[in-house]
Amino acid sequence: EIEIPTYVINHRSFNSRREFELTLKQTIDSMDPNLVILAGFMRILGSDLIEYYLGRMLNIHPSLLPNYPGLNTHARVLNDGVKEHGATVHFVTPKLDAGPIILQNRIPVEQADTVDTLAERVHQGEYEIYPRAISWFAAGRLKLVGNAVYLDGNQI
Numbered sequence: 001e002i003e004i005p006t007y008v009i010n011h012r013s014f015n016s017r018r019e020f021e022l023t024l025k026q027t028i029d030s031m032d033p034n035l036v037i038l039a040g041f042m043r044i045l046g047s048d049l050i051e052y053y054l055g056r057m058l059n060i061h062p063s064l065l066p067n068y069p070g071l072n073t074h075a076r077v078l079n080d081g082v083k084e085h086g087a088t089v090h091f092v093t094p095k096l097d098a099g100p101i102i103l104q105n106r107i108p109v110e111q112a113d114t115v116d117t118l119a120e121r122v123h124q125g126e127y128e129i130y131p132r133a134i135s136w137f138a139a140g141r142l143k144l145v146g147n148a149v150y151l152d153g154n155q156i
């Protein structure tokens with residue numbers, strides 16, 4: 001059994017994004033992490049924080065980036081009638097959902113899909129690719145060099 005320390009930081013208890021992000025940074029750094037992973041994180045982060053964790057912060061986004069950055073991706077995919085959807089693991093950079101891509105999981109969009117059924121299948125794919133990318137990083141196999149992603153020394 002492992003115990004994972006948990007801290008809750010409510011952005012609504014701060015007067016500015018800057019103050020929220022300072023507390024976020026201090027809290028994260030108190031744990032001296034090798035890697036920071038966003039999971040369902042819904043606040044746009046300022047470039048100071050992003051630059052500070054550059055190359056050691058990942059996000060998983062529910063679309064096949066660069067398609068559908070931002071919010072409400074499943075509804076937008078259904079509305080556009082596109083045939084393929086999925087999830088993307090990427091390094092976080094100041095430009096929203098635009099950081100270098102590490103892994104993607106693709107799923108077909110079915111005629112009968114709703115936002116809920118699509119979200120469920122996208123999630124199943126996320127459970128495969130996020131642990132894979134994280135374990136690559138933990139093993140020292142994954143690196144961000146400039147805007148390029150390297151796995152085992154080879155650019156991907």
Ligand code: NHR
Pocket residue numbers: 038041042043044045046047050059060061062069070071092093094095096097098099
């Ligand atoms: N910050 C930076 N600088 N770069 C990225 O790539 C980021 C980021 C912060 C979060 C996750 C992202 C996603 O996976 C993420 C990537 C929230 C919004 C957003 O519009 C956009 C993208 C993502 C997460 N947030 C609103 C805001 O004003 C609030 C929305 C809400 O509360 O419902 O922060 O999609």
